[in-house]
Amino acid sequence: MTQFDTQDPILAEITGPTPGQMLRKRVFGHQGLMIGAGVLVILALIAVFAPLLAPHDPYAQSLMTRMEPPVFLGGDWEHPLGTDHLGRDYLSRLIYGARVSLMIGGIAALISGVIGTAMGVAAGYFGGRVDMVVTFLINVRLAMPVVLVALAVVAILGGSLQVVIVVLGLLLWDRFAVVMRASTLQVRGREYVAAARAIGASTPRVILSEIMPNIANNLIVVVTLEMAHAILLEAALSFLGLGVQPPTPSWGLMVSEGKNMMLFEPWMVLIPGAVLFILVLAINLMGDGLRDVTAPENRS
Amino acid sequence: MKQSSLRHTLAGLAIVAASGAAYAEKANDTLRVAFTKELENVDSYFNSSREGVVLQRAVWDGLIYRDPITNEYSGNLATSWEWIDDLTLELKLREGVKFHNGEPFNADDVVYTVNFVAREENGVKTQRNVNWMKSAEKVDDYTVRIHLKDKFPAAIEFLSGPVSMYPDEYYAEAGPSGMGLKPVGTGPYKVVSVTPGQHFVLEKNENYHDSPKGQPEITNIDIRTIPDVNTQMAELFSGSLDLIWQVPADQAEKLAEMDQFTVTNESTMRVGYLSMDAAGRSGDTPFTNLKVRQAVNHAINREELVAALLKGKSKVVWTPCFPSQFGCVEEAATQYEYDPEKAKALLAEAGYPDGFTTEFYAYRDREYAEAILSYLNAVGIKSDFKFLQYSALRELNMTGDVPLAFLTWGSFSVNDASAMVSQFFKHGSLDDARDDQVLADLEVADSATDPDTRVEHYTKAIERITEQAYWAPMFSYNTNYVSTKEVEYTPTADEVLRFTTMGWN
Numbered sequence: 073m074t075q076f077d078t079q080d081p082i083l084a085e086i087t088g089p090t091p092g093q094m095l096r097k098r099v100f101g102h103q104g105l106m107i108g109a110g111v112l113v114i115l116a117l118i119a120v121f122a123p124l125l126a127p128h129d130p131y132a133q134s135l136m137t138r139m140e141p142p143v144f145l146g147g148d149w150e151h152p153l154g155t156d157h158l159g160r161d162y163l164s165r166l167i168y169g170a171r172v173s174l175m176i177g178g179i180a181a182l183i184s185g186v187i188g189t190a191m192g193v194a195a196g197y198f199g200g201r202v203d204m205v206v207t208f209l210i211n212v213r214l215a216m217p218v219v220l221v222a223l224a225v226v227a228i229l230g231g232s233l234q235v236v237i238v239v240l241g242l243l244l245w246d247r248f249a250v251v252m253r254a255s256t257l258q259v260r261g262r263e264y265v266a267a268a269r270a271i272g273a274s275t276p277r278v279i280l281s282e283i284m285p286n287i288a289n290n291l292i293v294v295v296t297l298e299m300a301h302a303i304l305l306e307a308a309l310s311f312l313g314l315g316v317q318p319p320t321p322s323w324g325l326m327v328s329e330g331k332n333m334m335l336f337e338p339w340m341v342l343i344p345g346a347v348l349f350i351l352v353l354a355i356n357l358m359g360d361g362l363r364d365v366t367a368p369e370n371r372s
Numbered sequence: 373m374k375q376s377s378l379r380h381t382l383a384g385l386a387i388v389a390a391s392g393a394a395y396a397e398k399a400n401d402t403l404r405v406a407f408t409k410e411l412e413n414v415d416s417y418f419n420s421s422r423e424g425v426v427l428q429r430a431v432w433d434g435l436i437y438r439d440p441i442t443n444e445y446s447g448n449l450a451t452s453w454e455w456i457d458d459l460t461l462e463l464k465l466r467e468g469v470k471f472h473n474g475e476p477f478n479a480d481d482v483v484y485t486v487n488f489v490a491r492e493e494n495g496v497k498t499q500r501n502v503n504w505m506k507s508a509e510k511v512d513d514y515t516v517r518i519h520l521k522d523k524f525p526a527a528i529e530f531l532s533g534p535v536s537m538y539p540d541e542y543y544a545e546a547g548p549s550g551m552g553l554k555p556v557g558t559g560p561y562k563v564v565s566v567t568p569g570q571h572f573v574l575e576k577n578e579n580y581h582d583s584p585k586g587q588p589e590i591t592n593i594d595i596r597t598i599p600d601v602n603t604q605m606a607e608l609f610s611g612s613l614d615l616i617w618q619v620p621a622d623q624a625e626k627l628a629e630m631d632q633f634t635v636t637n638e639s640t641m642r643v644g645y646l647s648m649d650a651a652g653r654s655g656d657t658p659f660t661n662l663k664v665r666q667a668v669n670h671a672i673n674r675e676e677l678v679a680a681l682l683k684g685k686s687k688v689v690w691t692p693c694f695p696s697q698f699g700c701v702e703e704a705a706t707q708y709e710y711d712p713e714k715a716k717a718l719l720a721e722a723g724y725p726d727g728f729t730t731e732f733y734a735y736r737d738r739e740y741a742e743a744i745l746s747y748l749n750a751v752g753i754k755s756d757f758k759f760l761q762y763s764a765l766r767e768l769n770m771t772g773d774v775p776l777a778f779l780t781w782g783s784f785s786v787n788d789a790s791a792m793v794s795q796f797f798k799h800g801s802l803d804d805a806r807d808d809q810v811l812a813d814l815e816v817a818d819s820a821t822d823p824d825t826r827v828e829h830y831t832k833a834i835e836r837i838t839e840q841a842y843w844a845p846m847f848s849y850n851t852n853y854v855s856t857k858e859v860e861y862t863p864t865a866d867e868v869l870r871f872t873t874m875g876w877n
Contacts, residue, residue, distance in 0.1 A: 319746055
């Protein structure tokens, strides 16, 4: 906020819009960001209020009404998106599946974000040996194919929601580390960092209040990318039968369960596939948008 | 069937594509078949899969043959047989039979084969198939005696099933792995090429002896392993396969609606059951409690599973064996009707009013496993679901680390209760019940020569097993055979594809 009354046209002409106003204008003027964030908010609300929104119990099995088609293919409104191979309501499973996807995406991104940011910032700020060690770890991590390692670990430990979240969280920190290291390197030589040091600020203080705020925009972009990455990996693992275990509803698992009937009932694969696509697209649109509106070249 | 233009678009497109490509292989006299599972070794003593049985019946012959429809025994490589005493079976062998490599068939081959497979250290995969034989002895070139370890009334059934005759000179040299790569038998089809686990090419044996199996009609059989049923169907549509089998019920129903395929459903001897660790081999599990096991039995709606998932000729099964098997007395089995409330009450009585969580293993038919899991969930038995490969689960099972599992057993199509109930309840490594009373009854039933005594003791064993609810037997399987209209084939109820009885329309 500013101490000037920006409503005053003369003052506004002299001072121009405040940074906050400019940011708001950029945010609301960015179509991709708005669409992505909008879809994501809707999906998040659906996930949070799943018990209120789902028309049926997502676990209630009814073998006598298996594979009923969705409304638009001749089904009835009792099951708007049809039923699955065990007669469970498809819409309800989709709604509860949003919880699984968002939870995995969010927590895995959080875990890897904490690990990667700590390593990257430490490497960038301290340089020297710390940097060498971190760079080495990043290279080691980059040399491992994520899907293969995740498959192997999950196969050994057994698939469950917790295992998948932890495994993905521990595997996806590389991009955080790389980006945070590079960003920290860029800002640590800046005058305001030197000034903070000169007035005697402690290292944690310098990192937390001088460096972090100035690299946060990059962090947010990586968070969105990794969230989308984790969601897709969970779907892949579940599709292969090594991710979230039945009867937990997961979109990847739904694709896998519908796969056998793909030739005759393609909607069983198309519906969960489509929502997965929309969710990942929304997250990526939002990530792109955030980069656009926060990148320095767009500030003027 | 619900009408909808969109729903069958894919299938419709496939039909259009198929109409141009059909009739392709009848001209070449080559039948193209798909296997779903990878066969580990063609040598029939060293695999335990259905695909192996199919190849075994095509490439090799047994001494005796059982007609799959009338169930009557007739001579195949033997022409007659006679019990000298309870432990000695004398067989007269057919003369003039030659193996595919030209080696003549005689008593030496029988002696070598029996002596090889009967020795436990040679590692025949399913010991039950062979471990009733002690040795074989040559009387003259075309007479042999097979000595039994113990009285074994099902001997003739096993000799007509899994025990096939191998060429002694060739087998001594090639061994199981050589035999797996270049199989040599006396059967109606000889093997032209084997790409392990993937591709098998068979050719008609022009010099096939006058066997009750009948003379082969189709010249070439081309078998490919295609694990995914959608791919199999796509290839059937496009005309690059002529016959697929083990097609899941849902898909078979849809294929039957399209009228350019013949869909036949036949029952099989395979029984699906839940095995529970009653002996507590996996540690302190709730399944050591009889009430918990009874609760599991009451929790499952078998009728619904059969009607909605398995369909076809499947039936509800209450016995730990397939009802057509000799000694598998259906009336002896306790029937646990579907009653989730009773199941909950039993769990509460057992000290689990809020249920419990257990590991639940399965290796095939994920869909059925999920449905079962959902029934168990409904009464409070929560599970940590583990879906493994068959071999991995079998190994875990042998070490007794499986509290609850959805398993199936096909008895190698042997029509005798000993092939199933005695396989699992005689304190072997797969026995999670370890009941001495059952063991005692099975010992008698397996070795008595008097059929009535056998039935009496199988009845007792089945009574005890089902009263104690060691298993929750659930249903029998069926299998769907889908072929193009050019193929003429009437499947039998034992899940064995018989190439000799196939022809072209």
